[in-house]
Amino acid sequence: xxxxxxxxxxxxxxxxxxxxHTSHAAYGYRVEAGELLVVWAPEFWEFPAWAAGADLMFAExxxxxxxxxxxxxxxxxxxxxxxxEEAIRHGVRRLVYAHIGWPSIRAIDAGLTPPAGEWGVxxxxxxxxxxxxxxxxxxxxxxxxxxxxxxx
Numbered sequence: 170x171x172x173x174x175x176x177x178x179x180x181x182x183x184x185x186x187x188x189x190h191t192s193h194a195a196y197g198y199r200v201e202a203g204e205l206l207v208v209w210a211p212e213f214w215e216f217p218a219w220a221a222g223a224d225l226m227f228a229e230x231x232x233x234x235x236x237x238x239x240x241x242x243x244x245x246x247x248x249x250x251x252x253x254e255e256a257i258r259h260g261v262r263r264l265v266y267a268h269i270g271w272p273s274i275r276a277i278d279a280g281l282t283p284p285a286g287e288w289g290v291x292x293x294x295x296x297x298x299x300x301x302x303x304x305x306x307x308x309x310x311x312x313x314x315x316x317x318x319x320x321x
Contacts, residue, residue, distance in 0.1 A: 189215040192243035199223075205297050208261075211268035214244040216255035224297050225263045227289065228252050231270030233281075249273055253285035263297075265289045 173196045176183040184199040190213050197210030197217055208226040210217050214236070220226055231237055231246035238245040247255075249266060256264045264286030266273070277288065 186210075186217060186219045188213040188217050190244050190246075191239060192241075195244075207297070209267075213247055216247060216252060216259065218259070220256075220261060221259040223259075223261045223263075225265065225295060226256060226261045227265050227267040228256065228286070229268050230266030230273045230283075230288075231268050233272040233276040237270070237272075246270065249276075249283045249286075253283055257285055263287075263295075265295060 173185045173194075175185055180203060182199075182201040184201065185196050186199055188195050188197045188210055195212065197208060197213065197220070199219060200207040200209065206223045206225075208217075208220040208223040208228075210220055211227055211229060212231070213229050220228075229247050229252050230249050232248035234248055234250050236245055236248045236251065246268075252266075253264065265288075266283065266286055267289040269277075269288065273288075
């Protein structure tokens with residue numbers, strides 16, 4: 170049986186949160202690690218309010234400049250332009266598009282860039298650093314505490 174739910178891994182908390190996407194239950198995840206917040210919500214019709222304040226958000230990009238509505242009006246995919254606008258409005262610090270569909274691929278091929286955020290790259294590691302956090306014994310800002318996420 171497939172199940173979606175929360176998970177606690179020491180100081181890392183993974184919180185399953187609903188997204189409006191289609192006629193069946195769909196979810197994204199809030200990954201909370203100390204003061205850091207990473208959101209995994211690669212498919213949605215409506216921007217998830219629970220992503221507000223994310224340090225890093227992996228988001229929907231199936232559509233480029235107009236949403237994709239599913240047959241029968243049961244949800245769909247938000248477009249990159251709307252996602253960018255909502256991410257800015259919700260205080261998302263770094264936006265990475267993870268579910269890149271054909272309309273967005275055509276935009277990439279045409280040399281277009283999203284109004285905010287960046288295209289996700291398969292296999293790339295995305296790291297976050299706590300502001301001012303430096304490991305004991307180190308004076309280099311490159312040694313700051315961090316968390317990483319990979320896209321595959």
